[in-house]
Amino acid sequence: xxxxxxxxxxxxxxxxxxxxxxxxxxxxxxxxxxxxxxxxxxxxxxxxxxxxxxxxxxxxxxxxxxxxxxxxxxxxxxxxxxxxxxxxxxxxxxxxxxxxxxxxxxxxxxxxxxxxxxxxxxxxxxxxxxxxxxxxxxxxxxxxxxxxxxxxxxxxxxxxxxxxxxxxxxxxxxxxxxxxxxxxxxxxxxxxxxxxxxxxxxxxxxxxxxxxxxxxxxxxxxxxxxxxxxxxxxxxxxxxxxx
Amino acid sequence: xxxxxxxxxxxxxxxxxxxxxxxxxxxxxxxxxxxxxxxxxxxxxxxxxxxxxxxxxxxxxxxxxxxxxxxxxxxxxxxxxxxxxxxxxxxxxxxxxxxxxxxxxxxxxxxxxxxxxxxxxxxxxxxxxxxxxxxxxxxxxxxxxxxxxxxxxxxxxxxxxxxxxxxxxxxxxxxxxxxxxxxxxxxxxxxxxxxxxxxxxxxxxxxxxxxxxxxxxxxxxxxxxxxxxxxxxxxxxxxxxxxxxxxxxxxxxxxxxxxxxxxxxxxxxxxxxxxxxxxxxxxxxxxxxxxxxxxxxxxxxxxxxxxxxxxxxxxxxxxxxxxxxxxxxxxxxxxxxxxxxxxxxxxxxxxxxxxxxxxxxxxxxxxxxxxxxxxxxxxxxxxxxxxxxxxxxxxxxxxxxxxxxxxxxxxxxxxxxxxxxxxxxxxxxxxxxxxxxxxxxxxxxxxxxxxxxxxxxxxxxxxxxxxxxxxxxxxxxxxxxxxxxxxxxxxxxxxxxxxxxxxxxxxxxxxxxxxxxxxxxxxxxxxxxxxxxxxxxxxxx
Numbered sequence: 001x002x003x004x005x006x007x008x009x010x011x012x013x014x015x016x017x018x019x020x021x022x023x024x025x026x027x028x029x030x031x032x033x034x035x036x037x038x039x040x041x042x043x044x045x046x047x048x049x050x051x052x053x054x055x056x057x058x059x060x061x062x063x064x065x066x067x068x069x070x071x072x073x074x075x076x077x078x079x080x081x082x083x084x085x086x087x088x089x090x091x092x093x094x095x096x097x098x099x100x101x102x103x104x105x106x107x108x109x110x111x112x113x114x115x116x117x118x119x120x121x122x123x124x125x126x127x128x129x130x131x132x133x134x135x136x137x138x139x140x141x142x143x144x145x146x147x148x149x150x151x152x153x154x155x156x157x158x159x160x161x162x163x164x165x166x167x168x169x170x171x172x173x174x175x176x177x178x179x180x181x182x183x184x185x186x187x188x189x190x191x192x193x194x195x196x197x198x199x200x201x202x203x204x205x206x207x208x209x210x211x212x213x214x215x216x217x218x219x220x221x222x223x224x225x226x227x228x229x230x231x232x233x234x235x236x237x238x239x240x241x242x243x
Numbered sequence: 244x245x246x247x248x249x250x251x252x253x254x255x256x257x258x259x260x261x262x263x264x265x266x267x268x269x270x271x272x273x274x275x276x277x278x279x280x281x282x283x284x285x286x287x288x289x290x291x292x293x294x295x296x297x298x299x300x301x302x303x304x305x306x307x308x309x310x311x312x313x314x315x316x317x318x319x320x321x322x323x324x325x326x327x328x329x330x331x332x333x334x335x336x337x338x339x340x341x342x343x344x345x346x347x348x349x350x351x352x353x354x355x356x357x358x359x360x361x362x363x364x365x366x367x368x369x370x371x372x373x374x375x376x377x378x379x380x381x382x383x384x385x386x387x388x389x390x391x392x393x394x395x396x397x398x399x400x401x402x403x404x405x406x407x408x409x410x411x412x413x414x415x416x417x418x419x420x421x422x423x424x425x426x427x428x429x430x431x432x433x434x435x436x437x438x439x440x441x442x443x444x445x446x447x448x449x450x451x452x453x454x455x456x457x458x459x460x461x462x463x464x465x466x467x468x469x470x471x472x473x474x475x476x477x478x479x480x481x482x483x484x485x486x487x488x489x490x491x492x493x494x495x496x497x498x499x500x501x502x503x504x505x506x507x508x509x510x511x512x513x514x515x516x517x518x519x520x521x522x523x524x525x526x527x528x529x530x531x532x533x534x535x536x537x538x539x540x541x542x543x544x545x546x547x548x549x550x551x552x553x554x555x556x557x558x559x560x561x562x563x564x565x566x567x568x569x570x571x572x573x574x575x576x577x578x579x580x581x582x583x584x585x586x587x588x589x590x591x592x593x594x595x596x597x598x599x600x601x602x603x604x605x606x607x608x609x610x611x612x613x614x615x616x617x618x619x620x621x622x623x624x625x626x627x628x629x630x631x632x633x634x635x636x637x638x639x640x641x642x643x644x645x646x647x648x649x650x651x652x653x654x655x656x657x658x659x660x661x662x663x664x665x666x667x668x669x670x671x672x673x674x675x676x677x678x679x680x681x682x683x684x685x686x687x688x689x690x691x692x693x694x695x696x697x698x699x700x701x702x703x704x705x706x707x708x709x710x711x712x713x714x715x716x717x718x719x720x721x722x723x724x725x726x727x728x729x730x731x732x733x734x735x736x737x738x739x740x741x742x743x744x745x746x747x748x749x750x751x752x753x754x755x756x757x758x759x760x761x762x763x764x765x766x767x768x769x770x771x772x773x774x775x776x777x778x779x780x781x782x783x784x
Contacts, residue, residue: 044707101708106533112704161304173563175304177330231537231566 025052025071025124032097035073047102047111051075052124053094054147055226055238058200059087063113065200066090067145067226068098069126074145076228078105079113086119095122108229109144128224136191140233148227148235152243153186153193155219167215179204182212186221195223198236211240219243277369280602280609282376286383292324292611294352297340299596301552302332303563305631309624317618320391324611326353334360334596338689345370350601352612358408358681359689361415361599366686372602373413377613385617394617395638403676404637408597410684416597418637419619420628422552423591423672423679424483424581427535427664429545431574432456432467443586444579446488449476449546450516453525456545468572472543476526477535479549482696483592486682488513489695491584496695501685503730505695506721514702514717521706530700531707537565542572548581550594551633551668560658578667580675593672593679595634626650630660633668635676642673687733694728 028034032050033041041047051068058065064082068075077098082090090096100115128149134140135150157165161174168184170176172194182197202208215221225237296314300306307330314326329351331337338360344350345367356364364371378397382389386396397405404418426444433440436455441448453475458466465473478484485505489496492513495504520526529535535547536556547557555563558576583589598619600612618624625641628634630650636642651673654666672679682688701720705712725731 044709046708103531105531106537161308171302171332173302173304175300175302175307175330176332231533231570 023122023124025122029097029120035070035075038075038102039073041102043102043104043109045102046100048097048099049075049111050095050097050120052122052126053090053092053096054126055092055201056087056090057198059084064090067147068096069146070124074126074143074147074227076108076110076145076226077115077117078110080111080115080117082117089119093123093125095120095124106230107232131227132188135188135193135233140227141229143227144229146227148225150186150188150195150223150235153188153221153223155215155217155221156185156187156192157217158183158185165217167217167219168212182209184212184215186223193233193235195225195235195237196228198228201226201236202238208237208239211242212237215240215242277602277604279369280372280606282380282383283606283610286389286610286614287607288321288323290323290607292608293327294324294608294612294615295327295329296353296615297329297331297337297351297355299331299334299337299355301632303555303631306628309627309631312627313619313624316623317392317615320618321611321614324615326615331355338363352603352608353598353600353616355419355596356416356599357594357689358410358416358597358684359692361597362410362684362686362688364599364601365411365415369602371415372600372609372613373415374417374600374613375414378414383610383613385620390614390617392618392621395620395622395640399638399640400620401637401639401642401676403593403679407593407681416599417616417620419596419598420552420625420634421593421595421637421672422550422632422634423593423675424480424487424548425551425554425633425668425671426579426581427539427547427549427554427557427668428577428579429539429542429574430577432542432545435467440577440579441586443589444582445586446582446584449582450520450525453520453546454523457524467545468542470541470543472538472541474524474527474532474538474544476520476546477528477532477538477544477548478526478699479529479535479547479553480696481528481530481699482692483594484548485510485513485695485699486692487581487590487592488584490590490680497683497685497688497691499683499685501683501687501733503687503691503733505691505698506725510698511717514698514720515712517699518702518706518712521703526703528700528703531703534565536561539576540564540572541566541570542574551672552595554578554633554665554668555631555662557668558664560662561664562659562662576664578664578671580671589675589678591675591679593676593681622646629669633665633672635669635672687730690728690730690733694724694730697724697727 028050032048038047038049051070053066054069055067056064059082062081062083063079064087065079066077068077080098080100096117097120098111098115098117100111103110103112126147128147129143130151131140131143131148132150155167158169160166160169168182170178170180170182172183179199181199183194185192185194197209197212220243222241222243223237224239225235228234228236298310310328314328318324318326334357337354337356341350341354341364345364350370361371378384380387386394404421408414408416408418428440430440433452436452438452456467456473456475460466463471467473486496489509492509494509495507497503517526535544535549536553538544539547539557540559540561555561559571559573580589581591598616600609600616603609620638622641622644625636625638626644626647629636636647641647651666653661655661655663698720702712
């Protein structure tokens with residue numbers, strides 16, 4: 001009897017684990033768009049999406065800005081209606097359904113301010129997708145808002161407000177102070193790209209903020225972050241490792 | 244400029260919705276905490292002072308350097324005063340932080356701000372130091388005998404700019420820089436569409452050309468630029484747009500007494516008109532699409548209206564630019580006054596930073612703040628800062644300085660200091676000082692301004708989303724906007740200045756009930772205590 005019970009338990013456990021592992025992260029509830037449908041939707045049209053929270057950028061007075069992702073693509077949801085209590089529930093991996101309008105601001109495609117959301121069952125945390133080889137190509141934008149990785153890039157000099165060569169700047173032109181966004185250049189195969197530590201996503205108490213402040217021109221780095229867009233690619237970095 | 248939208252919008256919302264509750268706290272705190280500022284007989288130079296200066300720059304490193312230089316020069320003159328600089332890039336953030344810090348009595352000493360915002364700060368009694376006596380003080384006033392630098396006199400501050408800082412019967416700020424709005428035009432495209440720019444821009448002309456520019460070929464390319472993107476007319480500050488349109492039409496917006504007249508029929512007509520052009524794809528806004536300069540420089544916009552203080556971002560050869568070089572299009576740029584309904588009587592907004600000083604328990608500290616504020620009005624600071632953007636110095640002393648006149652005369656010599664678009668934008672203001680106006684300042688005027696812009700933003704958004712924009716829509720838009728910005732509550736509070744409480748008029752009904760209840764409660768308490776005493780006395784007998 002004990003053997004049978006143990007066997008049954010084992011079978012149940014296997015089924016249970018299989019069930020957990022088999023969550024279809026691209027499956028959508030009724031009336032919800034697939035990522036492909038969202039990507040094809042016209043700007044300013046109504047959209048209903050589901051995705052898994054990968055990062056919370058900010059919460060201000062019942063408005064939350066978050067990055068979502070599923071197995072096909074990623075979404076930037078700007079200032080959706082969200083209580084502080086609900087914001088606390090939006091742990092990394094939490095699945096939510098968002099109803100709003102698709103829009104674009106300076107090249108960043110997003111769900112516009114004022115969208116509403118509900119928390120769903122399901123959990124998924126994306127692995128960073130290495131898009132280093134896509135830098136400078138037209139395919140890069142297909143990965144907009146995804147959690148991505150860049151490998152073996154070299155820190156290039158920026159010019160600060162006093163004309164000195166430095167590894168990073170507070171604000172894009174060096175006019176800022178500690179606590180502001182950090183901007184720095186990295187290169188690959190002779191091409192330079194501007195990366196950012198967005199201070200709302202990662203403020204000056206975070207490891208990445210400190211790590212960027214310790215960068216030196218010439219350092220070779222691996223980075224992870226979100227593929228944000230502002231008049232071109234402008235990754236918002238969440239980690240950096242000097243090699 | 245880069246990426247400013249996200250934080251600005253968030254802060255704006257936060258500010259609007261938290262100010263009301265913060266004010267009740269600040270008001271109470273202020274009443275208990277600070278005595279009115281009185282000018283001391285002497286400024287005590289034997290003591291050390293640490294003062295904080297919250298400044299705003301336009302994400303412009305030259306402006307940051309000018310502030311730093313001004314502080315260094317001032318500290319050299321007054322070694323006992325140490326000025327700590329904290330930089331901001333938007334007024335909303337400063338406003339929000341000041342409100343928060345009033346509640347904890349940790350306001351800065353000197354602060355760049357807008358008069359609308361000061362009106363809110365004043366709801367805490369004596370929080371902001373009035374300046375009228377300081378201005379004319381023989382020793383420490385503007386150009387006073389004990390001032391260690393060559394400051395302008397009161398008469399040398401452009402009267403119109405100084406007036407903008409007077410409200411509730413006091414001067415609560417000094418102007419620091421002034422700007423207005425300008426229309427930056429792709430003249431090449433205007434002419435390609437078969438039009439010639441008039442001497443004075445009108446709304447009719449701008450709308451007609453903008454509508455004409457929306458024609459596309461079978462592949463969806465716009466005929467005027469051959470690109471897939473064209474937003475012919477983009478407005479950066481829709482609050483200014485609505486305020487100026489109403490002013491030009493002589494329609495209601497607000498009164499000095501704090502009456503809010505924005506939600507009127509003219510406003511509705513303007514919104515319907517804007518909606519018609521949005522339907523054609525002729526108009527959008529910064530909040531909805533992005534910076535007008537980026538579209539203008541990419542050949543994707545014909546009329547870009549932005550501050551004259553944004554001139555260095557405008558044009559093919561602009562010294563500052565957010566878009567990549569390969570996106571920039573060659574075109575001839577024209578800088579003009581904003582469009583008018585009555586070009587013979589132009590009206591345009593006066594804007595730009597002012598400076599206020601916060602009151603402190605130690606009047607000597609306030610004096611140190613005042614001296615630094617005064618230093619910001621010296622020619623060296625005024626001319627240097629004005630040259631960073633399309634700003635005008637606020638003193639005739641600086642405006643008439645040979646160095647400044649030489650600067651103005653050299654427009655186009657290079658694309659940096661003498662960038663012609665920037666100097667032309669500055670000259671628009673210098674030529675139109677008498678045609679500028681400001682809106683009345685009162686507690687709630689900042690919210691009303693935000694509401695004015697929101698009406699346009701929501702209308703544009705709704706049209707783009709193919710929602711019906713009709714009378715019912717407008718009715719709902721009005722009530723939603725009033726509710727969002729709590730304008731009904733502000734107006735019922737009188738909308739008047741905290742410092743001018745005599746002007747508040749009749750007390751609101753709720754306050755009357757509350758105070759009456761307190762009065763009744765006290766009477767009952769006294770009666771009870773009285774009865775108890777009598778009872779005790781009788782028992783003792």
